[in-house]
Structures are given as structure tokens and as C-alpha cells.
Amino acid sequence: MNPILCLLPLVLGLGPGDQDIPGLLPPFGDPPAAASTEFFDSRDRVRVKVVASDETLVPGADAVLAVVFEQDTGWHIYAGDQEIPPEYYPTVVRTESPAGSPVTVHDAWVQWPEFDEIDFFGDILPIYEGTAIVYLPVTVAADAAPGTYTVRVRAGFQVCDDMTCLQPTPYPPRTPGGEPSAEWLAYGEDVEFVVTATPVASTPDPATFGGFDTSVFAQIHEGQKPPLVVDFDLFGLTFSIDAAGAGGFLLLLLAAAVGGFLLNLTPCVLPIIPIKIMGLSASAGNRARMLFLGTAMSIGVVAFWIALGIGIAALAGFTATNQLFQYPMFTIGVGVIIALMAVGMCGLFAVRLPNFVYAINPGHDSAAGSVGFGVMTAVLSTPCTAPFMGAAAAAAAVMTPTRTLLVFAAIGLGMALPYQILSMAPRLVDRMPRTGPASELIKQVMGLLMLAAAAFFVGTGISGLLTRPPAPPSLLHWWVVAAFGVAAGGWLAWRTLRITRRPGPRLVFGTVGVAILAISAFIGLRLTDRGPIDWTYYTPERFASAQSEGKVILMDFTAEWCLNCKALEKTVLYDDRVVTLVAEEAVLPIKVDLTGNNPDGNAMLKAVERLTIPLLVVFDAKGDEVFKGDFYTVEQVVTALNAAQSPPLAQRGP
Template identity: 30%
Template structure:
């Protein structure tokens, strides 16, 4: 906190923390909800039939898992910033090893829900935990919250960009306070059920309906795995993605063989994981899956040096910073940018549309975001004679917001349109 006016600084950080809390809460209903929904519903399903106290403890451990990931992410961002590395929200999805491990974990969880095998803790670990099924269950609850938080980070929610920008521009203490508030907002659904366990106990008694729900949740996780595989193609290349898919299939098959030798099974499973990490980390050949602009497209490759020149010539420039792993970007593209009247305006010749692909690390894009005080995507901004410094758009686009910014930047009135 600033030493010049400590009270004002504290109040400012608390205000931004409140914004971060709201951003984390909204993150629960962003397009990222598809990957996270199945994780959260699995928690509710598993809690059916438990005692009130066990239900409360389980959801508290899930909330702790969310906060643990947020704290670890905050610490990592502070460290990377300290050593001079460009940082941002969701940048871990630019790492092929991280995406590979997430894909394998989600695919294995999907196979588990669909009945291929049961995931259990090793016997030695269960003995160390006192052979307590409750304690083992709490570890699973913690992992559920951790995984849900990881899968939520590719999205940037309203208010989230403001909070993260303030945090990363401040001290390490600012970062931890604001990220903690963000984590509490993201974990609020777990905390609400922990406070009111009867919300779960009012569910129907266990029966055949639970099998149908398991199949539904398994399908959602398969969809999540497919999305992660698509991201992996962008950050590691199609050949590596195919190699990882084959290893994951071998992993699931080996885990599902009922009477396989225990040591042989462990050897195969370990080999699959190690080969996957090796393949993703050392032989990746990233493909340009988003920004490979062909001659028929109205999108140009991103070049920040050309923006000022275009504006000086009286042109209007629309910049879309996106990535394969950004689900909010995908929603903006399909619901707004690729639909009339916005698409017609971008294709009409009066606007130069640039697309910046941040699927994999790109210093030019990272510096561009930092210059505009942004540390996450989606980020859309319009430059023109009426706005040479740019008009930044909200994370969730609407046709009115885009067209209004284009009008203002090009010095056209809405009436003339």
C-alpha cells in the first residue's frame, strides 16, 4: 500500500477487492461454465445422502481448493513479474505441458463418470489418512475445487479486468488481497451450500436418476476434453495433439482392465504421463489456428506499428485480441463479431479489422495489452481519427457497444449511420 496516504490506499484496495469479488462471482456464469458446471454438479451429486456436517465440510474443502489455486496463481504472477516476464490472466493455457495435463485429467475423469473404472486413492495413502473415507473424500473435494478454478481461468468476466489490472500494477500485498477476493467470489457457490447444507439434503434419494446424471456429467467433461484438445492443437501442433490423444486412450484402457497386474498397470500409466509431458514440452510445433488469415478474410494479421499509420491516414482500426483457450472470445466472435450488423461493418471497407492470436506466447501482444492496462482477454479496442488513443470495449461485447465505438472513433454520428 502507498505510504503517502495509507488510509486512502487501503480504501482503494478494498474497493477494488469488492470489484474483484464481483468479477469472480460473475465468472461462475461466463462461457467457461461448461467445463466448470460438470465439476460443480459432481460435487452436489456426491454429497447426496451424506450427513449435514460431512456435506458442509466437503464444500468448504472445495472452496479451499478454489482459493488455493488463486493464491498459487497470484504468487506465480508476482514472481514472473518480478523477474521481468509479461503476465496475464489465463496465460497458463499457453503452456503445452499444462494443457496436456489438463486434457488427460479431464479425459480420465470423464471415463470415470462414464463407468470405465473407479478412481481410488492408493492403499498406502488411505492407511496414512487413518483409513478414513471421510478424509479421503475431503481430499477429493479439495481437488474438485482446485480443478474448477483452473478451468475457470481462460475466461475474463466483467469487472475482472479492472481488478487484475489494478492488482498487477500494485504491490505483492495488493495482488494477494485482490486475488483472495476474486477467489472468494469464484468459490461463493461452494460457500453458500456449506452454509446451507440442507440445499443438498433436499435432493431426491439416490436411485437410477443418479446414473443418468453421471452420464450427462461425463458427456460435459468429454466436451471439455474436446475443447482442451482443440487448444492443444493451437499451442503444440496437430501431431502432438494426436500423440497425446493416443497416450490418453492407452492410459484409460490400462486403467479399466479389471485384473491387470498392479505393477504392470502402474508402469504403463506412468509411462503414458511421462511420454505425454515429454511430447508436449519438447516436440511441440504450434499451429496458427485462429489468426491464419487467408486472402478472402476481412481480418488482417495484428501489427501494432501499423495502427498509428492507419489512424493518421484517417482510417478506423478494430483490434480483436483472442485465443483458442478463451471461451469468452469464442462467444463474442460467434454472437457479435461474426453476425450482422457488426460483420457487415467490419467487412464493408470503412474499417480495418486486425486479429491478434494470443493462443501461444507473443511478446508484441503482451506489450500491447500492458500499454492499455490489460492483463487478460478478450480485449477489443477501436482506434480512429476521433480516438487515436483507442476506445476499449467491455469483455462481453454487444452490437451496440461495437458499432458505437466504431462511430465515435471514425467521427461519424449515429444518425448518419
């Protein structure tokens, strides 16, 4: 919002007499004197009162708190239950009760009034006009002792007319993890409830309480959860699901399954799909056997995700799948297992390995081998977050244990679906060579690519062990990954020329081999380049210092094991348009690297209410969150950076 729009109408249109508007409520604090500020307080145009339906209650009784906003004609406040741009202040109502109080205000079941919409300088905004009433249900414990119990009610808001806005009231922190101001803590009105053994008859004012939906008490007493809205954002396409009800929860399960399915298209999983196709092709002549092996693999995939759901539901502090890869020994262990599987697949290697290696690398044609491959496929997927999956998993982490397990099972089912379909359709895989030099060559190339994956996991694990935040992690392991990729491409091209004289296969597989070689070399060069952005690595002190200086902050949550993070960084954040804006003096790019154990980084991830990465957050010069997304476009980032600074960065002169 342009502050000039606020200043002129206030200076010309309002005089000192406006401070004498009747109805100012001392319990919510007096507005600052006109001489001490260029803006008048929003309470000059809005009178707030808190009314209890019953102030004398018996144990087990219900009551309602009504927070009434009475606004002058032509003025409005912003809706508290709708999305609005971050430069505006939505209405908030907060309550606070002493620890151990038997009087409970159920803030999560707040009932907001109907809203209107206005066009404010091109923004369509939801507002409340006239008299707006916010309802909060209150219950008293059945074993409450007689006495007087106090509830503090705070209402933060900003009032505007068609041209300008007044200074907001004291307001809760708008920055994740921010400390409440002294003004906010001292602000508000106390309501006293008297609990007595003798009922006292009272009749709530129907004009005040007639809009309250009393059915909410039945839901509260039955232990039902309040509405749980899950927001999804896929490259600018946004939608929400209320997962509290049965229908909404089914939609959440569908979104989780779609996310699981899309995991197969991420760089974590896509390279190993041909390996499973080869395994299934060996049984393509036996439909029942092929279906059995495909089902066994699906069981392995689903079992892994259910196990993760159990961990999230049962273990304190374990809230996201990618937390596993913040334990370097886990990452190294995954890499070692993949390397052993690769060695077992490559006929290139004549070294006889210990028997235990073959025990953990059973054949694809066995039930144990298929289940194990399913588990390994799921493990490999965890560094990546597919569209829809991150939001679904984050919502599941705060649900009941049963619902948590169902959401993670849905992710597993979605991920297992392609393999189940392949096992039910032998014609899709029966063209794969099953024996002979061509089959051996494919196994060798797949083995070398798996060794590249092993080098990736072992390298990121070692990097996590050696890195101490906020120092950046080492990138040397990418050269080892690239070397195995170059070897795979070169071996495919060379061996194709040796085992066949047919021009078609030579052209196709020779071209594929050269492409793998070139892409691998490019990856080595690209991913060891620190890039055109001069990142500041996150610490709470650096973040606080940047906010105190009024910097626009571009915060990128990433890790060396997060391939989606790398893809977004190289394709979106390093786009020339983004780089130009980030280079401005008013902008500070901060990278939160979660490669290893980074408690401060994890705390910041939790503060912005996310569990998984990749994640990008943009804070404006006031410290307010302007943008947050896990899959984003160049246009979204550019728009967010411009919205975070006034005038827009792109329009600034030299």
C-alpha cells in the same frame, strides 16, 4: 471534431498580427509561421511558464514546480485529469531528468487545478480558463552531491474558444507503444536546481504556490502510493474506484469478489457445477460432513487464486491468469487431467485404468478430492474473465505484493461462495439421486460433457503448438468437442427412455437430451465458421501500415481457449450492423490471436494497458484510441466505429 468549424473562423478572424501576441515563450518553441499551415499554434493564445518554488536546495529538501498556463480571455484548454472524447487533446505535463539524478519529480503526485465545464457542440467537456496552475512535487535525495541538476518540463495542450480550436502544441504519442515525435523531444523548458550544502533562504510567491497542497510530501516520504484509479466497464455501465486509500481498496476487494462469483456463470465453469452438486448430495444426510467437504473445495479454489497472486507478485513477466493458457503444454495437461477424471466418472467404460489415474481422481467424499476439485474448478475458470475481475486483476498486478495477494484471494473467495452456500444448505442438494440407474446416467452424461471439455483444452493446446503467428489457429478440435456433446445429449435421451416409463421424467430429460444434442451440433457448425468479417491477423508492421494509411482499426484480442471471446465475437462483432461498418474501405479489422506463444500480440496487449482478454479496441484514423472494453454491446461498437471516422461511416454515401 469537424475540421470545417476550425478553418473558417481562423482564416477570417485571425490575421498575421496575431503572431505578435506578447508573451510567447521561446523555451517552449515558436509556433509555425502562418504561411506554412492553415492553423495557428495553440501557443498564440496561451503563455506557459515553469516556476520553481526554490531553485537552490540542500540534500533532503523539498520543492515544487509550478507549470502556469495563462490564457487569453474567451479561450480555454482541456483538463488533464478528466475523461474527454479522444478527438480532443487533454492537457499533459511530462518531465524528464538525467539517469541517476538525485532530484526527483514525482509526476504521479501531480496536482491539477479545479476545472469548469462547457457544452461544445453537444459534448460536455472539462476545461481550464484564465490562469491555470499545475503543481509537481520535487524531492532531493538525502545523499545528493552538490551540483546543478536539470529537469526538462514539457506541456502539451490545445486551446479552443466557443467555436473552434487551434492546432495543438507538440504532443506525446497518443497511440499505445507509439514513438515520440522529434518535435515533442525538442520541445519544453529546462529548469535547473542547484544542490548545495548551505541553505539559501527563499520565499515562494504565494500567488503562484498558494494552491499547492503540501501534505503530499508527508505521503511521499512515508512511501505511500499515489492515487490508483481503477476503471470498470460492464456493457456500457462505467464507474471508477480509487484503490490507493483503505476505503477504495476495500471497494476493489468487493469488486474482485463479485468478479470471482460471476466466474461461476461463465461457460468455463457453469457445466461442472452439477458435478459438485452430485458430490455434495452423497453427504446430504450428514450436515457436518457436507460442510466439511464444501469448505475443503472452497480452500482449493482460494488456494489456486492465491498461488496465481504469488506468481504475479513474484515472477517477472507473469502478469495475468490467462497467460497460463498461452503455454500449450499446460493447456494439454489440463485437458488430460479432465479426461482422466471423466473416465473415472463414466460407468460406461469397463477398461481398468492404471492406479495412478485413480490417485489423481479421488472421490468427492474425501478432503483431498474436494480440495483437488476446487483447484480444478479454479483452473477451468482461468480462460474466462468475468465482469469486474479483469480490471481488478490488472490493478492488482501493479500493486504491492500484499495487496496483490489480497485481491486474488478476494477473487477466490467470491468464486468459492456458491459452493460454501450449497454445503451449508443440505436441502438444496438432497433431491439429487444418489444411487440407482438415474444416478449412474447423470454421472455418465457429466462424464461425456467433461470429455468435451477435455477435447477443448487438448485441442486448443495442440492448435497453439502448431500455429505460428500471424497464421490463424486451427478450428478442427471444435468438431471433437461437438461430437462428445452430441453423444452426451443422445445418451441422456436414449437412456431415459430405457430406465423409466414415467411420462414426466421422459419428457423432461428427453427434452434436455435433445437440447444438448442440438446445441452441441450447433456449436460445431458455428465455431468452425470463420465468420463474415475478413480479419487481418496482427503484426506490428500491419498495424503500423494501417495507421499510416489513416485506417480506422477494429482490434479484437482473442484466443481459441477464451470462451468469452468466442461469445462476444459471435453475438456482437458478427451482428449485421457491425459487419456493415467493418466492411467499409476505411476500416481494417485486426485480430490479435493469443492462442499460443505470440510475443508481438502480448506486447500489444500490454501497450493498451490491459492484462486479460477478451478485449476490443477501436483506433480512429489519426491513430488515437476511441474505445476499449472487455464486455461490450453492439451499440457501443457501432458508436465507436462512427466516432472514429468523420463523417460517420453509417452516414456515408455510395
